[in-house]
Amino acid sequence: MSWSYALRRIGMFVAVVFLAITINFIVPRMAPGDPTAAVLEQLLSRGQQVEGAADIVANYRARFGLDDPLLLQYGRYVWNTLHFDLGYSISYFPQKVESALLQALPWTLALLLTATAVAFVLGSVLGALIAWPRSSRLVRSLAPFLMVLSAIPYYLLALILLYVFAVWTKLFPLGGAASSQSALTFSITSAIDVLHHAFLPALSIVLAGLGFWALGMRGAMINVLGEDYLALAEAKGLRPQRIFFAYAMRNALLPQITSLAIALGTVASGSVLVEVAFNYPGIGYVLYNALRSSDYFLIQGVAFFLVLTVAVAVLLLELAYPLIDPRIER
Amino acid sequence: MSAPVLDVRNLSVSYLIGKQRAQAAADISFTLSAGERLGIVGESGSGKSTLALALMRLHKPPARIDAGEAWLGGTDMMRLEGEDLRRFRWSEISLVPQGAMNSLNPVMRIRRQLADAIEAHRRDWTRAQVQARVQEMLERVGLSPKVGDLYPHELSGGMKQRVCIALAVVLEPKLIIADEPTSALDVVVQRLVIQTLKDVQEQIGAALIMIGHDMGLMAQSVDRLAVMYAGRMVDIAPVRDFFHRPLHPYSQLLISSLPSPDETKPLTDIPGMQPSLFDLPGGCSFHPRCPLAKEPCRQTEPTFLPTGPGRGTACHVVRESLDEPH
Structure with missing residues (x-):
């Protein structure tokens, strides 16, 4: 580079x-x-x-x-x-905006980074398999199902999950990030408690993202499968797995990675509606409260923070891109 | 002539589009001996590339092989399936693709793409053996070994085509199919690339099928020339005989339509168009454009019959003239 x-x-x-x-x-x-x-x-x-x-x-x-x-x-x-001095929050006064953000940040990052990563990996593999002609009929028929999934808004999915798993079967808690946030320690019981609380919000984000990533990957994969180098790879008598990963998926992933950078950037702003639905103390929840109480400094703070994280994510992608795609100027 | 290395018998390929069936290769038979170069010419849509893809079993739906055999060194390629087919490809039959520009994986170094082909078939080779082979092949096609470290976008069109040639001979197959190997290159590079292809093909003693439009380039590069028309192989002859004493009326017209630097004559063409494969005329497919067409040509399709050593023609008129006592 x-x-x-x-x-x-x-x-x-x-x-x-x-x-x-x-x-x-x-x-x-x-x-x-x-x-x-x-x-x-x-x-x-x-x-x-x-x-x-x-x-x-x-x-x-x-x-x-x-x-x-x-x-x-x-x-x-x-x-x-x-200097990250973003002023005083009106609704959390005398707390400062930056400290309100920093308090919410770990929850949002942990929840959304994990959920986005899982959705990206699962979705991309699934999308590639759907487009792959050697896949079983069952896998190849998943596309319409994923289209429906990606068309359902994630907050609606969140409400359905809440109803089924928290209200109806009571398998998971209704909301919050932990049974008692102040009593959290670095122990296995605390960790299980946090995971237990994060599961439904994460699942709703994963399910909603899965369709998006899978359909994007399927489209990219179909394009790549029509390329001459795929025909030659087959003529070369390469093993099907080798063609799938190194020739087809490797190339189809390139446009996906651009979308991933943008998705990772927006992670820091939280997933407002999921966090509100699950009462999850992340940045999205802070933003929601700030909007409700016309806390301009806090809104400005979240907006600034969002721009900053998107910009950082895009910068990191652009610096890494020449390593992923040699055709980009080094 | 030695025993044929390739023996294609009655190969038929058709495209099924809707309810209509187009025979893109109909009842094709020919043989090729070791080290021999066969050129196949024909208009666009005459079935040249369909034939090449079918021989490699690379045809995709809606194309379908209806019948026929293609024996290469004791194996009928048309019967191979799955893992057997995968192993057979490239180690016995390789391809120099039509679009060398896009035939290399854009995100993989040249060295890796060559090594991939070796490793897929020679599992017992050590890494050093593979690398030595890659190096040797790049040198054989006139490329610096440094090219191995480059990505395809860093190469010129001619260099990419050379890489494809190196790729085609890396396992020393019995048969190489070159599908319009020079169509995207300028004239000077065309000659060099064809020369390289001929050189490496002779070195490994493989048979070569070269598909193309350029009759002049063919005349200089191949031993025998076959002509396809509307999915049929209508004429095949040693290249010298083909140009000096063409038999099939279509071949005669093709040759007379070539521009000549010696005599200034107006360019001629063959009147009419190649018929649609969905709507072939009855009898000989060429009869509406044929100046010599007679009554039988409109009635029955001529069969392909040998007319001499290494020669064969599908034409009623030629048949008649040969049957007549001299």
């Missing part, structure tokens, strides 16, 4: 993150009015008397630096953001 290729990719990454930060700064300031006056107006409209309202507004404007020139505010904002 050449340095100029790597540097170009890293430059692109910095540009994207910077652009995202800037948009995050500009959009709220394009709205009319200012936040302190808005809070006061709310209080006034409820009939509360506020003494010296104008003074309070001026006081807070000065405290938050809202009277400073826009450029100075922008500089300060960028500086703080780069």
